[in-house]
Amino acid sequence: MILSALLTSVGINLGLCLLFFTLYSVLRRQPINERLYAPRLVADRKLKQRSGFNFERLLPSVGWVKRAWDLSEEDLLENSGLDGVVFMRIFTFSLKIFSIASVIGIAVLLPVNFMGNQLEIDFSDLPNKSLDSFSISNVNNGSNRLWIHFCASYLFTVAVCYLLYYEYKYLSLKRVDCFYASQPQPHQFTILVRGIPVIAGQSLDDSVDHFFREFHPSTYISHTIVRRTSRLQQLTDAEKLYRTVAQLKSQEHTSQGSRYCGCLGLFRNKEQQLSKLEKRLEVVEDNMRIEQSSSVGKEVPAAFVYFKSRYGAAIALHIQQGINPTQWVTEQAPEPDDVFWPFFSSSYIKRWICKLWVFCASALLTVLFFLPVLVVQSLTHLEQLETYFPFLKSILALTFVSQVITGYLPSLILQLFLYFIPPIMKMLSSIQGYISMSEILKSACSKMLWFTIWNVFFANVLSGSALYGFDLFLEPKRIPMLLAQGVPAQATFFISYVVTSGWTNLSSELVQLFALVCSFLKRIFSGEESDDLVVPSIPYEKEIPRILSFGLLGVTYFLLAPLILPFILVYFCMGYLIFRNQLLTVYAPKHGSGGKYWTIVHNSTIFSLVLMQIIAIGIFGLKDLPLASSLTIPLPVLTLLFNEYCRQRFLPIFTAYPTECLVTKDRKEQGNPRMAEFLDKLVDAYQDPAIRPKYNDRDDDTHTSPLLRSSEIGI
Template structure:
């Protein structure tokens, strides 16, 4: 790619970003869009629809930036939770890393690369290939390569220091949040799977006998899991219908209650929608009651078991309960609202098989995704396109067309295909028998991260430079050399990818185009379009892998093509302020993992450093500087030793709270007079919501007695 093509891509995406920012600053002030741009504040009752028209609402302003910047770190933590806090620390960590890397890269490495003559590019500046700004342009055997060697060591040291600091800082925040928290049911509760129920007994009786015998001083209560998957849709329908009914009753304009029965109210006879909804709600209640009666008897060999102390729960969690390790399997219970009741798989064998099936499915998806990658790489090479489509030769040789195709279109197409991956990974993770949304999202986050690294980075690198070599992974000695040949040649593609998929994607996150269109359509065709309004939660499983991919690109291309660094810095600056705004106004915390996404960030950063070292070893060999290759060998070893130390020092804190913290917290609770009331509530905390009695309608014959004692 030539410099002018990159500038074309930058201009297009910069224009889109400015357009999104301008439209956002106007549309966010419109009363009809409050459920799009401030749904969290609406749900919390801090913002209400209405207000008189004034000219200021039509003028773009940047006041949202100041409001997003104002809250202190502690205010943000108390408002959005530790998971959101950790998410923002990813941006802070990345900004620190690439600010330092950008200074070294742009003011030291880039001039050295440009002054080289290995590629002998004599074209005018705007038509120069981006390879002229990469290490590929440095002459073979040049002593200037020792500067790149030194930069690799210095950069690795700084990144490791920042990683250590962040790991320790977030671990301290995790402990501090634990100490400051009120007693929570999940701190005292375990999920027990694989309960061996003897003939003639019930699961509930078996659980009670077992824990009264082996944990008599700490056992408190239990709640047996029951199969209720068929109830989920009925309960969801009832909730939606009840929200619509409540909204209609709050309206004072009777004509709006008249509506046609057909789809979107476009056809069918007119009915009083209020009476219509009440009849439907009553019918759903009857169906729910019948299904609850049958589901109440369908016990599953699993139960949520609660203890009197946190330490008692931790003791039961960390020891093997049975001689048979496939029975009485314990794991930490999630928060009650975080439990994922559908697909509640408890069989050890079924979970093992499901993991195998999901692994095969992920592998197949990874292989199939190579098709769009090949299409994208074809667009970056105009000579291939002319071979495939000779009738387009005249059009492709036009300067503007070629610049748009090579600089903008490939990244856009790849991003469109990639948008389908996170929902698929969520679906696959939900089939693995995880008990909570947080576990599903953490699993999907890991899947999406490695899928992204393989298909966006390695697949593009190994297919885009005519290196269709299957034996790259069969001979480990060849990996550094092949990567050293392939990775620098794809620098221009990844610079354009950062601009296209980074800048525009982060700006569209602020603009929320999809939600805006849905809101507009629903307000036109469904006058009660905000009945089903529910504030969203941040999709960590898709956002964290995207951020870490850009982090990998920055670390990998630090010494190869430092021109990418300023574009990454712009992305992380935009991401920091935009996501602070979204977390304060849009996204509501759905669960709290205590910052358990950070180890994934740490591991991906270590992987990025190792990849940079491997490429540097091969690159110095290609550049006829074998001594530099030899002296680079300790770098990955030292980095892995540092990672091992962090694993021992910090990772256990993210898995379980230490006994010191648990006992201190338990002792503090002994002086709390509300603990007896808390214990009473905890007995019902993990009852399946689908089995709770419901009463939405006002019918006098509605049954409301509880199903279970």
């Protein structure tokens, strides 16, 4: 890519960012858009009511930037939980890293690269020259200036490792502080037991009760046997129907309510629609009660077991319960609202098969995605397009067209393809056998991260080089040399990718363009907006991998092409402000992992560092500086040793709370009179919501009473 093509891409995306910022600053101030741009504030009744027309609402404003900036970490912890704090610490951590990297890269490495003459640059026509002139490729082979890059690699590694250690330590202590400050939660006193052995003449309920009264007599309280409710999960639209019926009934009694609904309010009579929905709701309710009646005996060999103390639950969790390790298998229970109930309908063999199938499906998806990557890479080489499509030669000869195709279009196409991957990864994780939604999202986050690393980074690098020498790609022993040659060559593509997929994506997050269009069409065709206010949760499984992929690019290209660093720094500055605003006004937490996403961040950063160091070894070798290449070899070894130290020092805190914390917390609450009331209610915490759904109002009480009572579910 030439410099003018990059400037074209930057100009297009900068214009889009300014447009989105202006639109957001105006649209957010319109009362009709409050549910779209501030659903959390509307739900919490923290939004000031606006009445009457005000001309100031039509003028752009930057007041949201100040409110986002003033948000303290304590407020963020209260509003979004520890996961929200970890999410924003990714931005602050990245800002620290790339501020240091930008100072070293722009002030030192970039001039050194540009002053080289390996590529024989013609300064008289700089706009049409390749951006490789700003990369390490332009430094002369064997030049002593490469020792500056060598020193920079060590200095940068030390800085990143120090910041990683500080963040890991800070968040581990924050996790402990949150535990001490928390109120008693059901999942802290509960474990999930699977693989309950079936004993002849004994029910699962009797087996669980007898086992834990025998071996945990001082701490065991009771248990809940899990039941198979897979068919009930398919009938859970009763609550949605009930809300729709209630909404239509409320509109019936309002004076401004129209008798018609549908497209522009012309096609359907509301009374007819209400009658139809009520009949449908009755059918769904009756089907659910019939299925509930038949599900009483459909027990799954799994149970939630309750204990009197956190320490008692931890003892049962971490000690093998039976002689056979495949029986009485224990897991930490998730929060009651976080349980993924369809999981319990799967047997052990089915879960094992599902895990194998998910692994194969993820690998296949990763391999198949290589095809659109090849298409994207072909757009960055106009000479290949002219060879394969001769009829485009006259069009590609136009300067602006060629600049748009090479500078903007490849990143846009790759971004569109990547849009469909997060839902697929979430679906695959949901059938993998996890017992909570938070674990599903965390697993989807890991899958999406490694998918992005392979298909956005490695596939682009290898495909870009393999287009000219595919035989290199088929020889694994030459992969290190291929990376050393291919990674610097793709620097210009990734600069454009940061601008297109980074800047524009972040600014579009503010506008919520798709939701805005849907809301507008709904008001036109239905004549009114739904009364149901849905407060979304932030999609960590999509956003965290995207953020970490930009971190990978910044760390990897720190030595190779430091020109990318200012663009990445701008991305993290924008993300810091935008997501603070979104967490304050839009997103509300539904499921929490307790800050466990940081382990993914740490591992990804270590991987990025090691990758940078391995490429540096290859680069110094290719640049005829073998001594620097040899002296760089200890760097990845030291980095991996540092990673192992962090795993031993901090990872156990993110896996389970230590005895010191559990016993201290239990003793602190021992004399609290509310604990007795809490333990009494604990036995009702884990009941499948499909067993006791909400029903429409009817005259008889049988439709509103829970079908399964405590005595019927083994409590």
